[in-house]
Structures are given as structure tokens and as C-alpha cells.
Amino acid sequence: MSSKTKRLGSLVDIFQSEKLEGTIKKIKLSKIFPSEVQPRKERLKGVEELAKSLQEVGLLQPILVTKEADDSFKIIAGERRYHAARMLDWQEIECKILDKDEKETYKLAVIENLQRENLSPYEEVEAIGLLKEKFQYSDSELASIFGKSRNYMNELLSIQALSEAELEKCKKIGVDSKNLLVQAVQASKKGNLDRFLESVENGEVKTVRDAKEFNREKPIEVVETKVKQTTLKQEPEQEKFHLARVGREIILTFEDLSTADRAVLILQKALQNL
Numbered sequence: 001m002s003s004k005t006k007r008l009g010s011l012v013d014i015f016q017s018e019k020l021e022g023t024i025k026k027i028k029l030s031k032i033f034p035s036e037v038q039p040r041k042e043r044l045k046g047v048e049e050l051a052k053s054l055q056e057v058g059l060l061q062p063i064l065v066t067k068e069a070d071d072s073f074k075i076i077a078g079e080r081r082y083h084a085a086r087m088l089d090w091q092e093i094e095c096k097i098l099d100k101d102e103k104e105t106y107k108l109a110v111i112e113n114l115q116r117e118n119l120s121p122y123e124e125v126e127a128i129g130l131l132k133e134k135f136q137y138s139d140s141e142l143a144s145i146f147g148k149s150r151n152y153m154n155e156l157l158s159i160q161a162l163s164e165a166e167l168e169k170c171k172k173i174g175v176d177s178k179n180l181l182v183q184a185v186q187a188s189k190k191g192n193l194d195r196f197l198e199s200v201e202n203g204e205v206k207t208v209r210d211a212k213e214f215n216r217e218k219p220i221e222v223v224e225t226k227v228k229q230t231t232l233k234q235e236p237e238q239e240k241f242h243l244a245r246v247g248r249e250i251i252l253t254f255e256d257l258s259t260a261d262r263a264v265l266i267l268q269k270a271l272q273n274l
Contacts, residue, residue: 022098024062029086029093032065032073035109044083051084059085062094066105073097076105103135107145121178122171125159132157155182162188169193173201183211190215 063078075082076098085093100108110119110127119127128146131137137145143153159181162170170184180200187196196214199205205214241263242253254260 022064022096024094024096026092027065027073027095029082029090031071032063032075032082032093032095034075034079034082035105044080047080047083047087050080051087054081054084055088059094062096064098064108065095066098066100074105076100076108106135107131107137111146121159121176121181122167124178125156125181128153128156129160155179158182158185161185166193169197173197175200177208179208180211183208183215186215187211 059081061078061081063081064076065073066076068074073095082093098105110131128142131142132139139150139153139157142148143150146153156178159167159178162181162185166184166188170181175181175184175197184193184196187193192215196205196211199214200211205211241255241259243250252260252263254263
């Protein structure tokens with residue numbers, strides 16, 4: 001059995017083990033509203049395909065809601081089914097009304113979305129982080145709730161160390177796995193995030209193993225030395241340059257272009273003998 005199948009199985013068991021007793025009834029769509037706190041950010045993703053399915057085979061599972069003080073209903077799980085029903089101009093939809101507080105409803109929403117594989121690693125990090133920060137779940141409680149090890153939760157929550165701008169950079173170049181994001185955190189701590197992402201983008205870092213090897217590389221070593229410069233009319237001068245190695249790259253930085261040009265010619269000749 002694959003790890004993905006095992007993961008889905010455990011989440012299904014967890015979701016079904018929750019006390020989900022409630023009244024099942026049809027409720028007008030006009031009285032139902034999505035939760036303002038939703039783990040999935042792309043709320044309308046796949047709704048058109050789901051609408052076609054609802055039209056062909058109907059609703060197979062009621063959406064989960066809680067009743068609000070003003071007699072409206074807030075969605076716990078099933079928001080995409082709700083949007084698909086609205087797209088089909090349904091007037092009402094079958095719901096199961098649960099008596100749950102905000103903490104419990106959000107936990108169920110996260111479990112339900114993870115069970116359905118609807119959350120990206122970015123959404124998963126944000127959702128688990130909210131459970132920890134807003135609803136005061138401990139790491140061990142979160143590990144127990146989601147059937148994960150504490151180490152898994154620690155790694156997942158460590159991704160929060162990346163700023164929004166850094167996370168956006170990761171997302172933009174297609175870093176789409178939790179494990180690569182964890183390695184991005186390590187690169188960021190060493191001041192190498194931009195180079196790490198460049199390596200991902202150009203294909204040098206493709207796997208988690210590649211990423212770990214990148215992070216095991218020695219940090220940039222800056223060596224300051226001196227080069228003698230002579231002319232026909234001047235005494236020798238001392239010119240500084242900086243030598244740095246980053247992974248398989250060597251970077252030389254000079255204070256003036258003429259010295260850099262001479263260095264290029266010298267290196268080209270020297271490298272021919274390698």
C-alpha cells in the first residue's frame with residue numbers, strides 16, 4: 001500500500017471518528033454562507049467539474065454546517081459542493097447541522113480538506129499554524145489529531161519561519177512539496193535562499209536529496225588577498241579582490257575592470273591545463 005493511500009486512510013478514519021451526529025435537512029442556499037476562515041485559498045478550484053457531477057449523479061454527501069445566532073448556517077466542510085450547487089441554480093441543498101464551536105469546526109475543515117487532498121503545502125502550513133496559534137493546540141495534540149509524528153509537525157510548522165515574500169518566491173518557481181519547503185527554510189537561515197531557489201529553477205536541485213546536499217555545502221568563504229599591479233611609470237600597488245566559492249561556482253570580485261580583464265586572461269590560460 002502506498003504512503004499516500006495510508007495517509008488518506010488514516011485521515012478518513014480520523015474524520016469518521018469525530019462525533020458528527022447532527023440533523024440532516026435541506027436548507028435554502030440563500031441561508032448558507034462559507035466560513036471566513038477556510039483552509040483552502042483557491043475556493044472555486046474544480047467547481048465547474050463538480051457542478052457537472054452534481055448534475056449527472058446528484059449530491060452524494062451532505063455538506064456540514066453549523067447554525068449561527070441569526071439563523072443562517074456556516075459551512076464546516078463542503079464549500080465546493082455549495083458553490084457547484086449555486087452554479088446550477090439549486091435553491092436548496094442537503095446539509096448536516098452540527099453543534100460545534102469555532103475551534104472544532106476549523107479543525108474538521110482542515111481534516112476534511114486534507115482527506116480530499118485539496119490543500120497545497122502552503123495552505124496546509126497556514127491551516128496547521130492557525131490551529132496552533134489561534135486555537136492553542138500543542139504540537140503533540142496536532143500530531144495526534146492528524147495521525148502524524150511530532151517530528152512531521154515540527155518540520156511543517158518550521159516553514160512558518162519563511163516570510164510571506166519568501167513563500168511567494170518559492171511558490172512562483174514551483175516549489176510544491178513540504179519537504180522542499182523545509183529545505184528552503186534551512187537555506188534561508190544560512191542566507192542562501194535566493195541561490196537555493198535559483199538552483200531549483202535551473203534544475204540543479206530537483207529532489208530533497210539534492211536540496212540537502214545544497215544545504216550541506218560550506219557557506220560562502222570570502223578570502224581577501226592582494227594582487228601586485230605594475231606599470232612602467234608607477235611603483236607596484238596593492239589591489240584587493242574577493243574570492244568566494246558557492247557550491248560548484250567560484251566568484252571573483254575586483255575593485256576595477258582592468259584588473260578583472262587581466263585576471264580573465266590569466267585564468268583562461270591556466271584552466272587550459274586542468
